[in-house]
Amino acid sequence: MLSVENFSVTFTMYDRGLVQKQLTVITDLDLEVRAGEVVAVVGSSGSGKSLLAHAVLGILPANAETSGRILFQGEPLSAARCQALRGRAIALIPQSIGYLDPLMTVGAQVCRVGQLNGLAKPAAKLVMLETFKRYNLASEVQHLYPFQLSGGMARRVLVAMAVVGQAELVIADEPTPGLHPDVVTETLNHLRELASEGKGVMLITHDIEAALQIADRVAVFYAGTTVEIAAASDFANGKLRHPYTQALWRALPQHDFIPVAGD
Amino acid sequence: MQLKRLAQFTVRKLIRLVLLLIAVSLFSFVLVSLSPVDPINAYVGAEMLQIGPEQRQLIAERWGLDQPMITRFWLWLQQLGSGNLGTSMIFNQPVGTVIANRFQVSLQMLAIAWLLSGLLGLGLGVLAGAYEGRWIDRTIRFYAYILASSPTFWMALLLLIIFSVTLKLTPICCAAPPGVLATDVTLGQRIHHLILPAVTLSIIGVASIALHTRQKLIEVLNSDYVLFARAQGETLWGIIRHHGLRNILLPAITLQFASLSELFGGAVLAEQVFAYPGLGEATVQAALRSDVPLLVGIVFFSALFVYIGNTIADLTYQIIDPRIRIGGL
Amino acid sequence: MTAQAVTPTAVSKRARLWNRRQRTLAAIGACALLLITLVFGSWLIGDAGLNPVLTQRNQPPSLAHPFGTDWLGRDMLSRSLHGMSLSIQVGLLAASFSAVIGTGLGMIAGSFGGKIDAVITWIVDVFFSLPHLVLLIMIAFALGGGTKGVIVAVALTHWTNLARIVRAEVLQINSSNYVQLSHRLGHSPFWIAYHHMLPHVFPQVLVGLILLFPHAILHEAALSFIGIGLSPHTPAIGIILAEAMRHLSTGYWWLGVLPGLLLLLAVKAFDSLGENLRVLIDPKTSQL
Numbered sequence: 001m002l003s004v005e006n007f008s009v010t011f012t013m014y015d016r017g018l019v020q021k022q023l024t025v026i027t028d029l030d031l032e033v034r035a036g037e038v039v040a041v042v043g044s045s046g047s048g049k050s051l052l053a054h055a056v057l058g059i060l061p062a063n064a065e066t067s068g069r070i071l072f073q074g075e076p077l078s079a080a081r082c083q084a085l086r087g088r089a090i091a092l093i094p095q096s097i098g099y100l101d102p103l104m105t106v107g108a109q110v111c112r113v114g115q116l117n118g119l120a121k122p123a124a125k126l127v128m129l130e131t132f133k134r135y136n137l138a139s140e141v142q143h144l145y146p147f148q149l150s151g152g153m154a155r156r157v158l159v160a161m162a163v164v165g166q167a168e169l170v171i172a173d174e175p176t177p178g179l180h181p182d183v184v185t186e187t188l189n190h191l192r193e194l195a196s197e198g199k200g201v202m203l204i205t206h207d208i209e210a211a212l213q214i215a216d217r218v219a220v221f222y223a224g225t226t227v228e229i230a231a232a233s234d235f236a237n238g239k240l241r242h243p244y245t246q247a248l249w250r251a252l253p254q255h256d257f258i259p260v261a262g263d
Numbered sequence: 264m265q266l267k268r269l270a271q272f273t274v275r276k277l278i279r280l281v282l283l284l285i286a287v288s289l290f291s292f293v294l295v296s297l298s299p300v301d302p303i304n305a306y307v308g309a310e311m312l313q314i315g316p317e318q319r320q321l322i323a324e325r326w327g328l329d330q331p332m333i334t335r336f337w338l339w340l341q342q343l344g345s346g347n348l349g350t351s352m353i354f355n356q357p358v359g360t361v362i363a364n365r366f367q368v369s370l371q372m373l374a375i376a377w378l379l380s381g382l383l384g385l386g387l388g389v390l391a392g393a394y395e396g397r398w399i400d401r402t403i404r405f406y407a408y409i410l411a412s413s414p415t416f417w418m419a420l421l422l423l424i425i426f427s428v429t430l431k432l433t434p435i436c437c438a439a440p441p442g443v444l445a446t447d448v449t450l451g452q453r454i455h456h457l458i459l460p461a462v463t464l465s466i467i468g469v470a471s472i473a474l475h476t477r478q479k480l481i482e483v484l485n486s487d488y489v490l491f492a493r494a495q496g497e498t499l500w501g502i503i504r505h506h507g508l509r510n511i512l513l514p515a516i517t518l519q520f521a522s523l524s525e526l527f528g529g530a531v532l533a534e535q536v537f538a539y540p541g542l543g544e545a546t547v548q549a550a551l552r553s554d555v556p557l558l559v560g561i562v563f564f565s566a567l568f569v570y571i572g573n574t575i576a577d578l579t580y581q582i583i584d585p586r587i588r589i590g591g592l
Numbered sequence: 593m594t595a596q597a598v599t600p601t602a603v604s605k606r607a608r609l610w611n612r613r614q615r616t617l618a619a620i621g622a623c624a625l626l627l628i629t630l631v632f633g634s635w636l637i638g639d640a641g642l643n644p645v646l647t648q649r650n651q652p653p654s655l656a657h658p659f660g661t662d663w664l665g666r667d668m669l670s671r672s673l674h675g676m677s678l679s680i681q682v683g684l685l686a687a688s689f690s691a692v693i694g695t696g697l698g699m700i701a702g703s704f705g706g707k708i709d710a711v712i713t714w715i716v717d718v719f720f721s722l723p724h725l726v727l728l729i730m731i732a733f734a735l736g737g738g739t740k741g742v743i744v745a746v747a748l749t750h751w752t753n754l755a756r757i758v759r760a761e762v763l764q765i766n767s768s769n770y771v772q773l774s775h776r777l778g779h780s781p782f783w784i785a786y787h788h789m790l791p792h793v794f795p796q797v798l799v800g801l802i803l804l805f806p807h808a809i810l811h812e813a814a815l816s817f818i819g820i821g822l823s824p825h826t827p828a829i830g831i832i833l834a835e836a837m838r839h840l841s842t843g844y845w846w847l848g849v850l851p852g853l854l855l856l857l858a859v860k861a862f863d864s865l866g867e868n869l870r871v872l873i874d875p876k877t878s879q880l
Binding site: 101 | 296408413487488490491492493494495496497501505509510584585589
């Protein structure tokens, strides 16, 4: 469904004294997401994983340059195609409710997604209510503002927003930061569910444990590229090849609890 | 719950208002008592040489000028309590009446200038913010940069030279054609006379609101929620329509209400240039001809005017922003 | 962002020619030079052109008289320069007084806190709730107008912003860890004020002072223009513009337009000087 080949992102930035500097954040990255599977991209915080999501959605900042190829359903994802597909065939689940308009009710924002997917306003509203029901959200939630949502509700709303449209690829960018374990599990199950419906899910996270819970495959992101793409089962079987992956595995509390050097 | 908060808000605002008005009246009276200007001389003016001491005494008594300052302050405060601001010396009318009449004349001009600068400023600010860094943004910023500190009275002179003297499109002075009775002035004539002063004030007023809106929109466009909206497939103008306006309107409205103070000051200068007989012109007259009751009355009125503006600004936040309205943050 | 298409290459080309800091310094230099010329220029010209030459009345701008001449045949350029110089001097004096008041009250409010702070903050609020110009007129009127009236009026009305800034700065520094630590280390309040406050507050005051100048000059001109400021016999820029207004309908546009332009230039120069200094001093922007 989605394949990223040899992909790089470079930023042009100002260095001290106005010398311009090229900062390559993603280098020669390869990744594939197939329909019906969850692929986790795991890496430490601040390593530029989110940029991968932004690149696929075509919303990188203006000073970013990309090279390599991104294919979506076999065809290159050009800027125009990206513009046409984002929000429709490709949906994003953001990190937190900080990504919702603070002055707009949740319902209006979910409706807006429906409208952007070509639905008329009444139809969008119906779909919204259905989706709310599916995710166990009371219909009153639509009248709430983002700041009124509890952590668990916020998660469900954000997932619901990705589902209102007919997205085939869902990119969840760090969807479980600092949440209660129950909420984490619930959110992850929602993602797994989406994959079972035949959608492709890309889960970007720093939490390898969460990733292993639901991912079919795990791409380990280190120093701007995927150092290893392993089946989730390989982790437990000790079939990991790359030292960084092994280090990540050993750093988990239930294993050796050895801190990752230089993390 | 909400009613209670609103009531608290109102009480708080009223207490502040009373404190403010006391401060303003005290301040005015201290200043006036320091003033070397002899109001009797100023009132009598050129006929000074022809009147005797008895007449002087009479005039002084009539205006209450022979009393010591503290007594006068008390008298004045008492009068205020009964709704009487005193009598204007130049107009020989109660100050309240003079202010009411003059403000009515100014009000139309102020309202047009205020609306025009608000809408224009918002529009230009949105354009500049949406096209940040492009030529249209540069043009708008340059305009705002020059106008933010150009002298109002000079701008008024400039417009007068261009539109009244050279092009002869607008009248050169006043609020109505000379020789026409106030009751006979048509709406057309009135608009014809107030358009240039109003435009002067709005041209200047646009600058700050435009710059502020631009800044705010750029902030909004760089926010996380706009990034997410783009990920949902919103276009730039979709984002501005659905998220931008919603988020910049509140600060813009606040700023616009808070700008009433600037507007009032601008009106003083603009009315002076256009010889527009509004409250601003009366302010200058009162100061030039030492009409103390009128001047103090105007100071009072302007404080009230600005305070109301600021209170409405605060109130819009209370009513519109859901985070305050519901969350009580 | 699709709309933010500042192409990086275009920026870098200009940047290579002259970097940000060089541009800032150049702007500061140019503004300072212009202002010095405006203040001292009139001394160099002396009284030339100020005497009436009745054969040269109402001349439009020409090479001999770039700003034209007035109804008495006086050269408008030298009148404007003298007026501008006077206005700037009055403005500088008033703004400096104002800065002293603002810094003092801001420091006091910030350091003492409590009731003193509340009272000062309230006074600032009271000043903010009167239209600036009305306040100016009132004070100038109470002092009987004239140069003294203008200076006092401007000085008494322009300190509020600076007081707020200084107060906020002092409060912030006072609550910072290193000052708390300093107290515990037994340093005297004066030692702390000198070593920790001054380095932070001084740049703010300097920039604040310079940014006061344009307002002070504009308001001086406005007061003189409406007739409550400098006496009509002193050729301040406001007086020149008020005179021009009286000759407006005659079509002698240069009497008002050009002196006003000079005023705008001076105001903008101060503004730009202050803003550029701020860029240079503020650690957030100085490295850009």
